[in-house]
Amino acid sequence: MSNLNLYTEKLRESGLRPTRQRLKICDILFSTEKTFHFTINDLTKIIEEKLNEKISLATVYNTVHAFKRKGYLKEISINSDKSYFDTNTTEHQHFFDEDTSELIDCGENEIDSIKVKNNITGKKIKSVEVLIRVASDNQTQN
Amino acid sequence: MSNLNLYTEKLRESGLRPTRQRLKICDILFSTEKTFHFTINDLTKIIEEKLNEKISLATVYNTVHAFKRKGYLKEISINSDKSYFDTNTTEHQHFFDEDTSELIDCGENEIDSIKVKNNITGKKIKSVEVLIRVASDNQTQN
């Protein structure tokens, strides 16, 4: 609970009122140096465990989407029943470990940046997302 | 309804019984030269319109997943409430038009093939998926 003033300011700058709930979520998401990946469900659990209190599901959804809209979070495309979010909003790609359903950041050492040589006429490129699916070798097929 | 024997054989080879429902779905998915993208909902509608009959939702899901497991269909990763499938199972990437929620195939003219320089230790790369999100320029943000 260290950067409360910082978060308060950041939220206000974005036109978001610094409510208790939003500040707590900020604290969970942005107070560690390490970036991380999470689902809404993960986040809800972390809130309950770390803060020993409940923030309503609707509010968690609202907040996460607000933060995404403001560019503080990125959503990651995976074929999954649920949405994954990333506190690292810089351009980078991901490994997805199918054994554990875990996302792993992928840096420049792992993959060259992708150049789109021809785009669809009349459209603008919003993002280029790469997902490298991995699994252990001894995979059951079928 | 031309390739029924072909489909029957193909299904049998895969250990799938060539039922009436599966053959009809084969006919819809594989009898055109063009590959295409669809959601379960799309497919269900096509079945109803083209065949003037209903195949139960559960069966459509079963069949699509069976075909995916056998490698006759690919699932495409998009952040979406629904799953998209592709009858083109060769390695290729996609544009996703956010204005229309439409998938467009992406060939070698549009993007270089991706080389993964370093993989996660102990894991095997299952696939490398690229999704290029596009939208028209005059996009409302926030």
Add this chain to the structure above:
DNA sequence: GTGTGTGCAAAAGGTTTGCAAGAAA
């Protein structure tokens, strides 16, 4: 005070499941 944000419960939407009846081998 006014406008936002929160919380709850209900609803929605896509997908899965259990199970009895039906078809293929």
Add this chain to the structure above:
DNA sequence: TTTCTTGCAAACCTTTTGCACACAC
């Protein structure tokens, strides 16, 4: 006749919505 498949409805899960109350400014 044994095994796989279908179809239906119910269940499930994630996400969204409506609305009254509470909070921020």
